[in-house]
Amino acid sequence: MPMTDQTLDEIMNLAAAHFKVPRENLSPDEDFFKALGIDSLQTLDLLTRLEHHFRVELPDYELQGVSDFRTLAAKIQARL
């Protein structure tokens, strides 16, 4: 599995488990705010969990406008 796909998979697994959404309901290009049903405070929670999981720092401003798992994975991949 290419590195970005693995990152993408891990993000969706983590998000599904934490927000209790069936994993099969998530797809790489959909809006994760809608798919996960999360608000702004929960978005920060997700960001924190992703930073810990991947051991990276994700400056908030890099995530402005990011709303799909694939782009999020690319942002994380760029810091691994």
Added chain:
Amino acid sequence: MDKFNGQAISWTVQAGVIELSLHRSPCNELGSLSLQELEDFAGSLSQLESSAHALIIYSELKSGFCAGADLRELYERSQKLEKKEAVRGVRDFLERIHRVLNAIDASPLTTIAAVHGVTFGGGFELALACDLILADRTARFCFPELRLGLIPGFGGIPRLKRDLGNSVVRDLLLTGRSFNSTKAQQVGLVSQVVAEGEALRAARATAAQLGKFDRETAIAAKQFIKPIPDEELQREIDIFCDLFTKPAVEAGLKKFVESTDAQPYLP
């Protein structure tokens, strides 16, 4: 009064430890109600201090420790007033919250902020008034004020500057980005990072340890190592009030309050 149950905060004293809890939904935003109750707490501190050695501040809410000032209230109040009057109101609020935070900062008690989740703006500044910050892994620290055209107004910069290197202060202040608990510990902001949901337990264990020490010695140590940056705190209020008159602030507050963006807390 060694027990209080308010709408925004509550406190109890047990075994020499004052526990001040924050519980105003959605994330302990600091507005006039919280301020009034915090003032009541600060007013009771000198009496409480005679029967306690430590103070723990924590949030009962899952969302986090505190998301900062109540921007909705600030915006709505400002809209009803002439600019000059609005600035006067802001200055009055800042001076009052500074008195509360200065009382916590200078208290002879050893003070611990047990934080989790969102610890932003004024919430971050409340934590910074404490001697120690214990964070669980979900904690996130941020000064998002620049995007509103403001600087932190509850004593954040002088206290952060007192505690950390200037480059870290600039990073937090000028980029407005948030730090997770690991980063916060790396830069020296947080003394202990614990598992999710464990910050209060860790704070209680720390407070119990502090109770074994001679009080006079602990007080002398704190006074020696933790000066109150009075001049800079006053300067901060002046700068904040100057900036508050700028059009960028009204626009920034309006944007935040009216935002339907899923990321309004992200700078």
